[in-house]
Amino acid sequence: MNFENSLSFAKTLDEQDPLKSCRDLFHIPKVNGKEAFYFTGNSLGLQPKTARSFVEQEMKDWEMYGVEGHFKDSKRPWMHYHKFLKDSLAKIVGAKPIEVVSMNQLTVNLHLLMVSFYRPSKDRFKVIAEAGAFPSDQYMFETQIKHHGLNPDETLVELKPRSGEHNLRTEDILSAIDDAGDELALVLLSGVQYYTGQLFDIEKITKKGQEAGAKVGWDLAHAMGNVPLSLHEWGVDFATWCSYKYLNSGPGNVSGIFVHERYANDATLPRFAGWWGQEESTRFEMTKGFIPMSGADGWQLSNVNVLSSAAHLAALEIFDKVGIKALREKSLMLTGYMEFLVNELSGNDNIFEVITPKDPASRGCQLSIFCHKNGKMLFDALSAEGVISDWREPNVIRVAPVPLYNSFEDVYHFARILRQHIEKI
Numbered sequence: 160m161n162f163e164n165s166l167s168f169a170k171t172l173d174e175q176d177p178l179k180s181c182r183d184l185f186h187i188p189k190v191n192g193k194e195a196f197y198f199t200g201n202s203l204g205l206q207p208k209t210a211r212s213f214v215e216q217e218m219k220d221w222e223m224y225g226v227e228g229h230f231k232d233s234k235r236p237w238m239h240y241h242k243f244l245k246d247s248l249a250k251i252v253g254a255k256p257i258e259v260v261s262m263n264q265l266t267v268n269l270h271l272l273m274v275s276f277y278r279p280s281k282d283r284f285k286v287i288a289e290a291g292a293f294p295s296d297q298y299m300f301e302t303q304i305k306h307h308g309l310n311p312d313e314t315l316v317e318l319k320p321r322s323g324e325h326n327l328r329t330e331d332i333l334s335a336i337d338d339a340g341d342e343l344a345l346v347l348l349s350g351v352q353y354y355t356g357q358l359f360d361i362e363k364i365t366k367k368g369q370e371a372g373a374k375v376g377w378d379l380a381h382a383m384g385n386v387p388l389s390l391h392e393w394g395v396d397f398a399t400w401c402s403y404k405y406l407n408s409g410p411g412n413v414s415g416i417f418v419h420e421r422y423a424n425d426a427t428l429p430r431f432a433g434w435w436g437q438e439e440s441t442r443f444e445m446t447k448g449f450i451p452m453s454g455a456d457g458w459q460l461s462n463v464n465v466l467s468s469a470a471h472l473a474a475l476e477i478f479d480k481v482g483i484k485a486l487r488e489k490s491l492m493l494t495g496y497m498e499f500l501v502n503e504l505s506g507n508d509n510i511f512e513v514i515t516p517k518d519p520a521s522r523g524c525q526l527s528i529f530c531h532k533n534g535k536m537l538f539d540a541l542s543a544e545g546v547i548s549d550w551r552e553p554n555v556i557r558v559a560p561v562p563l564y565n566s567f568e569d570v571y572h573f574a575r576i577l578r579q580h581i582e583k584i
């Protein structure tokens with residue numbers, strides 16, 4: 160597509176957009192009384208207009224039925240609430256329903272999955288991760304490794320981009336797996352890197368890690384609902400994500416996990432258990448002896464947080480209707496348009512550069528703009544004009560045009576405002 164830098168061109172793209180009506184399904188925040196240019200769906204997605212009524216339904220059922228709401232009387236009996244989310248989540252990650260469940264928070268789930276899939280021995284103990292992983296993941300790695308009595312400096316292999324580059328090359332990840340060889344116990348990377356927006360080759364890396372005899376897991380915080388995934392087909396061992404970014408479930412809302420079907424009935428895998436993972440038919444017998452549910456459900460610990468899961472469910476209904484394929488098609492155009500406009504601005508001035516991969520197949524919607532000078536000043540100026548984007552120290556502005564609710568016009572205005580402020584630098 161030959162993009163043009165004009166409002167009329169952006170408006171034409173919006174008119175032709177088959178998903179243009181989706182924006183109306185969301186509340187768009189206001190800044191100074193005007194609709195904001197919201198580009199932070201990579202941090203917190205917007206509120207679906209249906210979310211309130213979904214939550215109110217559960218408030219009402221609680222009001223009407225008290226504890227009986229767990230069972231037959233309520234609209235969606237709470238006892239089974241996690242099941243209402245399952246099919247939609249499975250579709251989004253390319254899994255069978257038995258392989259997914261929504262539960263806990265992302266960092267909690269990373270720890271729980273490490274319990275099952277990081278089983279270091281004297282000879283096989285190394286973990287491959289990306290240098291500069293999200294801090295929560297870094298603390299998780301450090302404390303998990305120490306928990307096994309190992310030294311993180313000797314155990315964690317942190318992959319850095321080559322000097323002068325911002326992204327990891329797939330070939331370098333594969334050769335790090337070769338280098339770790341028989342000592343490699345686990346590869347755990349993010350699907351989309353939170354700082355650069357790089358989308359990793361999940362299929363290739365998973366295959367290579369498993370050929371080396373390691374388990375391979377993925378933190379999909381920034382990939383979930385952003386890029387198409389085929390976790391089952393790719394043979395991924397395990398994955399986890401959060402729902403409050405591209406899935407629009409609301410602040411701090413529930414995470415989810417994927418555990419490949421090959422482990423569905425593997426009771427030998429060590430795990431930390433709780434009553435919600437106990438075989439449903441005997442759960443309320445309150446007897447000794449943990450018998451896990453088949454599939455991902457067997458990793459659940461606690462009963463479901465229904466009030467917040469209701470908002471998650473409301474948002475998933477939208478995903479069911481639109482589908483990740485259509486979202487990706489628009490996303491490629493929308494992010495491509497933003498890249499085109501931003502690149503036009505950066506010129507040769509060296510004020511900033513986009514560090515997200517240029518290849519659309521190696522990124523989701525987010526672009527990370529690395530500022531060579533006055534980055535924070537630019538960011539503050541954008542914020543003052545109603546652009547909600549996100550600043551990451553030391554010098555990156557992250558912007559995520561989200562295909563569900565951002566328009567091409569939003570993107571045009573972002574670049575217009577950016578231009579005005581660059582001219583002042």
Ligand SMILES: Cc1ncc(COP(=O)(O)O)c(C=O)c1O
Pocket residue numbers: 264265266267293295296349353378380381401414
């Ligand atoms: C890549 C990544 N990992 C982990 C987390 C932590 O998530 P939570 O607070 O839900 O545990 C985040 C949060 O944004 C994240 O982006």
